[in-house]
Amino acid sequence: MRAGFAKDTDQLAQNPIAPPYLGPYTIPILIDDIKQLQDFNMTRGTFFTIDASGMGDDWVAMLRGQGVPFLILGITNVLHRPDLDDLLFASAGMIDRLFDQIEAVEGLVVESEYVWLPNFLFDPHMGYFSSQEKPDQLSRGAVWRIGFGLFQMALTFRQEVIPTETYLERCRQVLQPGQIEIGYSPEESAAFQAWSGEQYQAAKKNFVEQRADPERGVLDYLDRYGNVVTQSVPRSNDDG
């Protein structure tokens, strides 16, 4: 489905939206793991989706610029931009706002999914991405954007529709040197890293609150001498 972000129909009626950005669509992929095995040289990259477990109504999808009302019934959507106005996740706040906006709707959750991408796609000498980018940006948590065609192919491989060799061959055929189907996204790498850091800070704050809450509490632990230390005694530097 070539769709922009959905809005409810009331809001749409009151505030008609400009025609959405129709492409070329690119999907942000967060590097998760890099395999450099004898017979498997691929990088696992995750992306975020909206999963609808229940049935929702009053939504509209933008299909090639036309609004199409629909009911949600177990649909999965790939998140590729923060809103209709912005193309990139440029800040932690944009990420948080989008996730909160989605999960405020009963039955919708933001989930993560992954695809495998051949490591040769990240080779700067192949010319699949612009030359100022460096291979050391292929590190865990870094964000790369990949083109819609490549993403579709990667999903097909992920879903085991095509075997490994076919996938690799198609990647080689479709991605001609100089054709930018993949690119490092420094702005989004920084934004997702900042957003991740904020979640861990929130977890540390939660740990303190949890420890003070008799209904919840935290785990006891053994100190370096093997003595049990109860949850009421914070450990130096122990943030949970």
Next chain:
Amino acid sequence: MMGKLSVTLIDVGWGDSILIESTSAAGQTHYALVDCNDTSTQRSSFLFVKRFLERKGFDLTLDQRIFDFVLLTHGHADHANGIQAMLSSFKTDWFWYPKSVDFGGFAKLVSYANKYPQKVKRHQAVDNTKLLPDLGDASLHVLWPPYTASGVYDTNNENNNSIVLVLNLGQVSFLLSGDCEADNWPQIVPGIPSIPGLAVFQAPHHGAVNGVFTPNGDTPWLDALPTGIRIAMSSHIRPHNHPAPEVVEELSNRNIDPFRTDLHYHLTFSTDGTLDGNGLPKVTEHWSHS
């Protein structure tokens, strides 16, 4: 009535998803989940757990907390995808995970736990100093990762932050290993002889070479295991050939015939925590296909 402990390696096609059921001698049953690897379009693990609970007589339309704990062994996608749906649908008392380097997918789970206490009552990073509450009559012990004052144990290789968990009922124990690579096991194996009746051992990292062999070819956990132990693995030939042929050969050389989810599908090991007539841990295996 004796207590009972069952561990099921759900065949999810990729990665890990392990369901634990512990029924106490008093007849109360407790449930837990270690890892999950569902995709948004293939919810193998979710459906397995849902059907399992329905067969147990749960009315899943009721507002209830199913899991005593959900544990994420480490922050890799093939162990974490789908956990949020599990937390959202079945709710948990505890959500445990190791400290991990900054990463969006893992951070999303932590974020969810922060924001939805009605789904996740409490959550916390764990290491081998933490004392986990019992699951029914079964006790839980974390062997890995070690506590480090600086926080994350390994900032370069997330596999090495994997939580290694021992479940013990009476005189029988099962060990779950996540993707904890062989390099770490020389530090873990000195504790293995003190585990009562270790009967089932999950081969680390789905039977990958680096889960079994150190870079210089040593096999620390294999060398430390008691004779007759059952080795199980959440294995999947696609996409990158787990278990590795070298691992299969090494196990074969030692006359070990492992239990594999790619061959046996869903694998369940159960025990009542007692020894058999020969003084060996009493364990039964069940699988859905052979």
